[in-house]
Amino acid sequence: MEERPGTADRSSAERSGARERAGAERSGVQERSGNIGRPTGTKLRRHTGSPRPSRNGCFGRLPVRVRLGIILRSMWERPGGRFALVIMVLWLAVSVVSLAWTPYPLLFTDGDHAWASPTAAHPLGTDGVGADVLSWLMAGSRTDLAIAVLTVLVSAVIGLALTAAMVSNRRWLATSGVVVVDALIAIPTVLLALLFAVPFGASVAVIVAACGITYGLNMARIVRPTASLAARSAYVEAARASGVGMWRVFFRHIVPSTFPVLAVQLSMSAGTSILAEAGLTYLGVGVPSSVPSWGHSLTTSVRLISVYPLTVLWPGLVVTLVVTALYLLGDAIRDCADPLANPRLRQAAGGRALVRVGSLAGRGAGRVTDAMHDEEAES
């Protein structure tokens, strides 16, 4: 049994509840539902397990473009998702534009107008050496974009590798996976960053490595309950029995069933890596001082806050906005890109809408109405 189940956001508990309900219908098992995310007897789990449609399931036949269109449209219709999409597109656009153009060259300094308030010439003012704040923020966005993307990649690789080890059916591998994760889970990012920064110096790679490792460990721990549930499910057993290889089972059957948790965790990794960048850069073990980044802008603006408070406002605002958007993005992706959560995807795939009423048989009277609300909300 998992030692620390479902520390994920509401995702794991909420979604896997829905998932399990759907599973019960499809496999014809009329078990009480809503128990995943809490440790229960193993008996229940053997029967249910998450039913991720495999090869030709309701998801596989849909062309990628159609699927993407539906997902984006669903996201756009949620306030949180819309906010996240707008900020993401802006972030991407500014990063690309900043490669070719910023209002002022980065090394241009206007010594006569240091600490200038916002004017037409400098929309966000200037910093202590007279450099244009807007230009530095624009250029910083690409550094932070790179850090966020790389951190997501690294933490996904580490997290999935550990998850694969933990749910593997080789006992020694599973045990050592659990051991590694349990032992290292509480290591703070900043200590790792310091450790790496001593030999290698401050760099983007140090941030990515420190964040990637700690978030990967975190992710593995949070994904594990869902993944091990899937690993013990009937469809994985069936796949293994019919001779599907180890890795294929993992990526086709186990990883997709952890999708809701994964989406939220990875978007948290991205957001937190930006916060970590700001902190580590301020401490001198993050981005080197010649490279523009939001943490760099924050750091340079700190020195004279008492005299020029306005300058410090912008970098912090940008970071807060983007990180909020990243957090919301994860929620939106979870709700929209998962065919079990988004009925439109199922309908588009050929009307294989899951009928939920079947699962009501075993539920308490109080919760019938809840389930009906669910139905209404989704249709």
Place this chain on the structure above:
Amino acid sequence: MRYLIRRLVLFVAALFGLSLLVFVALRILPGDVASVMAGTNATPERVAALRSQMGLDRPYPRQYADWLSGLMRGDMGVSAISGRSVASQIGLHASITMPLIVLSLIVALGVGIPLGCQAVLATHARVRGVLHALAIIGGAVPALWGGLLLIMLFGRGVGLMGVLPSQGFPDAGWRDPAAAIAALILPAVATGLVAGAAIMRYTRACLMSMEDSDAVAMAMACGMTRRQAMLGVGLRLSAAQLVSVAGLTFAQMVTGVMVVESLFNLPGLGAMLINDVGNRDLVAVQSELFLLAAFFLLLGVLVDMVHHVLDPRLGEQPEEV
């Protein structure tokens, strides 16, 4: 009990791995404390003499063994730069950082758990929505910026309502407890609020997953109101998860704590580490990093144990991996 023993064995093994990692990471750095101490225009002989004086010219396995046996005896070596023992330095700086962390945690839990509950239980949907939004946005604020905003609002001499000191720690240290605590309030609020937002999100998530649980339904069937059932039964059932999350939040709070220490000019562990890393003070850095990391590994063990105590279901069945 078996679990406890297993976890402790694991902890000791992890400590060994950690010491090896720290040792190796600090040996591959170009330039060491000897060349820094000797200055830029020192003769190679002078550097070599310093190296042998500090034992840096011995073979690595020997150095590692020396360091490890020193650690076991509680002797962490002497800082090459300040000449003080590393243990006393750590103690001195920890006397600022640890109270700061504890205060932050109090703020985080005090804000996070009640508001997180309120975000589920509030009668008005709008209140719930606002609280949820607050939890997300609060978690997205960089600690550095949050600290700055607090200074601008409440910092003495700078802020709009300058009531609290925002720079440095009183010279009298803890002999003047009132001043010492006053110096820690703003930093603790800065890190505590950010971490509190995370705890608020988790509390909300845990309680929401309890909303349609059998336990809560049962409690309500026995006559409790929804609020009573959620707080009395639901919250108790999520306690185990919340402890885990609080422990991990505590660990991740450290980046923020170091930043805020530096921002508020507090001579804590963060300042010490950054300083020693900058000086390439190998002996000091390796013991400091190891000790801090060991502290957090221990924290992980404690969290897991509390989790087991709070959730007796985990102890019932044999470990199944």
